[in-house]
Amino acid sequence: MLRRTITAILTCVCVTTAAFACGSDPVVETSDPIGRGQRIYAENCAGCHGLNGEGQPHWQSTNPDGTLPAPPLNGDGHTWHHGDGTLYKQVKLGGAYLEEQGLAGFKSGMPAFEDTLTHQEIIDVLTYVKNLWRDQEIHGTTKRDAQAMVSENDPFPAAPDRE
Ligand code: HEC
16 A cells, blocks of 8 residues: 555656656756757757858858858857857857958858847857867867867957846
């Protein structure tokens, strides 16, 4: 009898846990910036930069319309050379950022996300992107650590007062 009661209780706990796990998506999401970033990436970036950040084929050759194909963000390209502040501006301002850098007349294929993504969403999506190259090595260190060093002098901007 006792054993049956225990089994019944355990079954009940398991079913409850499973039901909770299924319905608890948002709870998991808010505490996991990489998970949140992955979702933002899938919805806003994967169409051009590839499902896994692999970029478009022949990304170094200009398209017939003068734009560049989307480069890989998975560590195969040079994304990890840029500090957090630069990556942030590239996503927020899109091609306008490159113009700001003196590349006037350059025809960019990178949209601006300043009206689509919040400050925190831009940071989350870049946290996801940086996590794609966490184990890749370069000159005896990881690309992730190399980028973290560059970011010391080029950090993410502070959160705006309100969005
Ligand atoms: C419509 C296609 C398109 C979409 C959508 C897009 N990108 Fe891009 N992205 C590009 C292109 C093309 C470039 C190359 C630079 C240029 O043309 O301005 C680029 C460049 C970049 C760079 C600079 C990469 C480097 O190695 O210097 C980053 C970072 C980046 N994109 C992140 C993102 C993120 C994050 C998203 C989603 C929030 C996104 N992009 C959505 C097309 C796109």
